[in-house]
Amino acid sequence: MTERSKPTESFGAHDAIYDELLSAYYGLSTDRQRQLTASLLICLCHRIGSREEISRALAEARASLPDDTVR
Amino acid sequence: MNDVVPPGRFVENLFEFRPPPGLSQKESRKNVVIVGAGPIGLAAALELANHQVHSVVLDSRAAPSEGSKAICWSKRSLEIFDRIGIGDRAVEKGVTWQVGRTYHRDREIFNFNLLSDTGHKRPAFINLQQYYVEQFLTERATENSFVDLRFANRVVGIEEDPHSVTIEIETQSGSYRLRTDWLLACDGVRSSIRSMKGLEFEGEVFEERFLITDIEMRAEFPPERRFWFEPTFHNGQSALLHKQPDNIYRIDLQLGAGADPAKERRPDEVKRRIERVVGTSDFRIEWVSVYTFQCRRLAGFVHGRVLFAGDSAHVVSPFGARGGNGGLQDVDSLCWRLAAIVHGRAGPELMRAYDRERVFAADENIANSTRTTKFMTPADGWERIMRDQLLRLATHSEFARAWVNSGRLSVPCIYESAGADDAGLPAQSRPGAVAPDAPQGKGWLIDQLGVQPAVMGIGCEPPAIPGARAFRIEVNESVRSRYLGARDRAVYLVRPDQVIAARWAKHLPAGIEAEHSAIWKEP
Ligand SMILES: Cc1cc2nc3c(=O)[nH]c(=O)nc-3n(C[C@H](O)[C@H](O)[C@H](O)COP(=O)(O)OP(=O)(O)OC[C@H]3O[C@@H](n4cnc5c(N)ncnc54)[C@H](O)[C@@H]3O)c2cc1C
Numbered sequence: 001m002t003e004r005s006k007p008t009e010s011f012g013a014h015d016a017i018y019d020e021l022l023s024a025y026y027g028l029s030t031d032r033q034r035q036l037t038a039s040l041l042i043c044l045c046h047r048i049g050s051r052e053e054i055s056r057a058l059a060e061a062r063a064s065l066p067d068d069t070v071r
Numbered sequence: 072m073n074d075v076v077p078p079g080r081f082v083e084n085l086f087e088f089r090p091p092p093g094l095s096q097k098e099s100r101k102n103v104v105i106v107g108a109g110p111i112g113l114a115a116a117l118e119l120a121n122h123q124v125h126s127v128v129l130d131s132r133a134a135p136s137e138g139s140k141a142i143c144w145s146k147r148s149l150e151i152f153d154r155i156g157i158g159d160r161a162v163e164k165g166v167t168w169q170v171g172r173t174y175h176r177d178r179e180i181f182n183f184n185l186l187s188d189t190g191h192k193r194p195a196f197i198n199l200q201q202y203y204v205e206q207f208l209t210e211r212a213t214e215n216s217f218v219d220l221r222f223a224n225r226v227v228g229i230e231e232d233p234h235s236v237t238i239e240i241e242t243q244s245g246s247y248r249l250r251t252d253w254l255l256a257c258d259g260v261r262s263s264i265r266s267m268k269g270l271e272f273e274g275e276v277f278e279e280r281f282l283i284t285d286i287e288m289r290a291e292f293p294p295e296r297r298f299w300f301e302p303t304f305h306n307g308q309s310a311l312l313h314k315q316p317d318n319i320y321r322i323d324l325q326l327g328a329g330a331d332p333a334k335e336r337r338p339d340e341v342k343r344r345i346e347r348v349v350g351t352s353d354f355r356i357e358w359v360s361v362y363t364f365q366c367r368r369l370a371g372f373v374h375g376r377v378l379f380a381g382d383s384a385h386v387v388s389p390f391g392a393r394g395g396n397g398g399l400q401d402v403d404s405l406c407w408r409l410a411a412i413v414h415g416r417a418g419p420e421l422m423r424a425y426d427r428e429r430v431f432a433a434d435e436n437i438a439n440s441t442r443t444t445k446f447m448t449p450a451d452g453w454e455r456i457m458r459d460q461l462l463r464l465a466t467h468s469e470f471a472r473a474w475v476n477s478g479r480l481s482v483p484c485i486y487e488s489a490g491a492d493d494a495g496l497p498a499q500s501r502p503g504a505v506a507p508d509a510p511q512g513k514g515w516l517i518d519q520l521g522v523q524p525a526v527m528g529i530g531c532e533p534p535a536i537p538g539a540r541a542f543r544i545e546v547n548e549s550v551r552s553r554y555l556g557a558r559d560r561a562v563y564l565v566r567p568d569q570v571i572a573a574r575w576a577k578h579l580p581a582g583i584e585a586e587h588s589a590i591w592k593e594p
Contacts (some may be wrong), residue, residue, distance in 0.1 A: 038460035
């Protein structure tokens with residue numbers, strides 16, 4: 001959980017975004033999914049703008065990877 | 072490839088061997104000996120001469136250097152060329168270009184115009200063959216009484232003690248020795264001084280091969296830089312086209328890591344590839360070679376009395392033109408300091424400042440060049456997916472065009488500086504930055520900044536301090552935006568290499584004398 005997720009934000013918004021992310025990938029081959037991810041990342045980074053924010057997001061995401069030793 | 076005529080446009084005896092005095096008698100101890108008469112060694116000799124320092128320059132060559140090396144010289148290099156007396160010649164002979172176009176497949180995805188920022192004496196870039204730059208510098212050096220230039224003199228050994236270096240030199244008429252307080256190793260990417268000292272480069276080496284060729288062709292191609300990602304005329308690899316003087320065009324073609332250099336250099340093979348790029352077979356090949364590139368540097372550039380500058384100290388892939396241009400900036404940072412040490416104004420520890428600044432700069436050049444090389448030659452897998460998607464994105468999303476990396480062209484880095492500063496003044500002229508040029512009457516600010524420290528008064532009288540030239544500059548629109556920003560007056564202290572040391576907009580100029588003496592001190 002980050003300090004930035006606002007408690008006032010309704011769960012509905014997250015759920016809708018999550019849903020949109022899933023829908024965008026339905027029906028795509030694995031290759032096309034990876035391509036979409038690449039483009040989406042670049043677009044998101046552009047919209048976020050701040051290098052610091054992006055590094056933080058990246059660190060958060062990396063921390064969520066399953067442990068290598070377990071795999 | 073050797074059926075190519077090396078540039079035969081030179082005064083031959085410029086490079087002639089003349090028996091050095093050391094062959095018949097022991098020579099007096101030198102202040103500075105420079106190994107290598109490439110662009111960096113020659114520029115260093117001439118800049119040292121600007122500071123009244125004598126030097127001996129040794130080069131094993133007895134002829135102009137051959138082949139396709141540097142062509143793009145940056146605005147900062149041209150400003151340095153001005154100081155060492157070849158600026159006008161370089162610009163007159165060179166091809167000034169401003170426009171760069173980047174294509175994906177055969178479609179232009181974006182272009183840039185370097186001239187958007189006007190009000191500078193020198194253009195952002197010219198193209199000029201390195202052999203011309205070397206010829207102009209050689210002629211200057213030959214005329215200059217501070218420079219003792221010796222071609223066909225090969226350095227084969229060095230011996231060091233804490234205060235001097237003794238150099239072993241071989242010539243066609245025998246060997247001799249020179250003893251010097253300082254040895255400047257400007258002997259290029261395969262530096263023999265570096266190997267004599269057992270020093271090694273650290274960094275990345277790329278496997279990808281590139282075919283670099285210069286062709287002579289009568290064509291009305293505009294003076295633009297053109298870069299293609301995956302053009303149909305070259306099988307999904309990248310290609311770069313540049314115009315040079317004398318109807319010469321530079322073409323760089325990515326060949327892939329698996330390419331066979333011997334096969335690729337074969338004239339029929341080269342011709343076939345080039346025909347597809349330029350759309351005609353009416354050209355003559357002047358030079359061809361196959362390169363792999365590296366982005367590496369020495370851990371440090373100062374080793375006792377041996378100093379490294381240029382390619383002997385660091386090397387980058389050529390796509391941002393940061394090699395030669397970066398080396399000339401080494402000269403900028405080095406020579407006034409070395410002169411101060413030779414003249415007894417500063418101690419040898421001042422060389423640490425050179426080391427710090429130029430290692431920092433080399434890292435910036437290496438980072439930029441490495442990123443470009445990676446972008447151009449993505450590894451299979453994620454690197455390639457990202458690169459290809461970015462290119463696709465760039466065709467319809469404007470923002471993504473700036474992300475496309477076909478080379479980040481050389482600009483001087485901004486050094487870290489503890490000099491006095493004022494937050495209301497523009498960022499581009501902060502301490503550590505090269506003083507931006509601006510028009511001044513019929514002339515230019517950059518020409519008023521010589522090789523002595525300067526105190527500039529902008530909208531006010533500059534204070535006089537001993538040892539620095541103080542002058543008031545004309546306030547116009549360029550000066551306002553580059554030097555004043557939100558303020559209406561300011562005082563700038565500028566180092567001998569035209570880098571801003573400190574600046575004041577209020578409390579004018581508290582502590583300027585301390586800042587002035589700090590220029591020659593290494594904390
Ligand atoms: C394909 C290509 C394209 C490039 N394009 C650009 C560009 O557009 N812009 C740019 O800025 N840079 C460019 N560069 C880089 C640029 O060419 C180099 O950075 C530049 O040549 C470095 O100059 P230097 O004086 O340090 O070394 P060099 O030019 O290599 O000179 C070293 C000299 O030392 C001499 N020497 C060596 N050993 C000894 C010895 N033992 N005794 C005596 N003499 C010795 C050699 O004979 C030589 O003359 C390019 C490079 C390549 C390969």
